[in-house]
Amino acid sequence: MAGRTGRRAGKPDTRESILAAARTVFAERGFDGASIRAIAAGAGVDPALVHHYFGTKDQLFLAAMNSPVDPRELLPQVLDGDPGEVGTRLVRTFLGIWDSPAGSAAVALLRSGLTNEWTARLLREFLTTQVIRRVLQHLDLDPVEAPLRGSLVASQMIGLAMMRYVIRLEPVASVPAETLVGTVGPTVQRYLTGDLPAGPA
Amino acid sequence: MAGRTGRRAGKPDTRESILAAARTVFAERGFDGASIRAIAAGAGVDPALVHHYFGTKDQLFLAAMNSPVDPRELLPQVLDGDPGEVGTRLVRTFLGIWDSPAGSAAVALLRSGLTNEWTARLLREFLTTQVIRRVLQHLDLDPVEAPLRGSLVASQMIGLAMMRYVIRLEPVASVPAETLVGTVGPTVQRYLTGDLPAGPA
DNA sequence: GTCTATACCGAGATAGAC
């Protein structure tokens, strides 16, 4: 998001368009299914260029995933306000990401996290260290049941994303976002702050 | 289980062992990631044999998925009993599938449903026509909000499966099944029969 | 019936010409 270096040599935006095409193709086909050739074609450049700018396919994937979404910018709007409504705000913000341009990176991460072991690890660590942990830290929770609460929240959110953006199961796939905020928000709230039957045991 | 082929008498159960290996490999790597070679190696046979018994890779996948799980056998134990506890029983039965031998087929379907379009379609149709529809039919629900209820249930269940069996996010990945029954059961129950804020509108 | 050998394709990656 930061500094365009202001240099405009001959064609400086090929690098950017490769990144954009990479995000699209990775999102559509997952990491393994995406080919450098398809990405190059999407960007309108030669496949060798892709290797020239970013080294291996792994590095390209990381470059495509790194830029677009930074949880630290979004979390305040989730955490500020009534703690009793944090579930609702979390779902709303979450859905907002997927409907934004950054959403394709999210789909890519999710799609790729299933065939490939190291992308799964990437997704897992992103969830735990970047998102769940920060939310839990902000609320005052019993530290023994906090991890379970966190992963329950993650399971509901990821399931929602899967159904709405990957599997595309109707009607969840096309219902207005606010409908989902209203229906699954309370679920998330209960996972975070409600009673968990098998909590401390 | 992997029979040493010291004996090559007539025609042993090579066909069955190919199917078993196929389920395992498909579950580990997804449809695209699984190779006929790997499956053949897992079964201890020649790759050409796989083609000989089942034609193409698509047909092999279908054959591997077809046999193992039949929702019609399991649904009665979900639907019979107190309607107020159907969510709990649904989660319990659902988790039971994944922990059984048939679970590898389920993981395979889920993993494959993300890279590949026709396997996604397979998964979607399995969910809608085989599972969700039957559960909804059994309960008496407003027909306009029933589909939304169904896909909300599916999103929570699939998310749970993703976290526990694919992404393996702790602690959901290793917590006892009954803990999850107790915690997400009420969520499913609410999606099925509870108030949905944005229901009829 | 079983497996060896291979055809054929498309992937990622590299060397070097313009």
Added chain:
DNA sequence: GTCTATCTCGGTATAGAC
């Protein structure tokens, strides 16, 4: 800096020898 040509590898699938 950009692209052409090519190397190598691993995939599915098939033909045909034992």
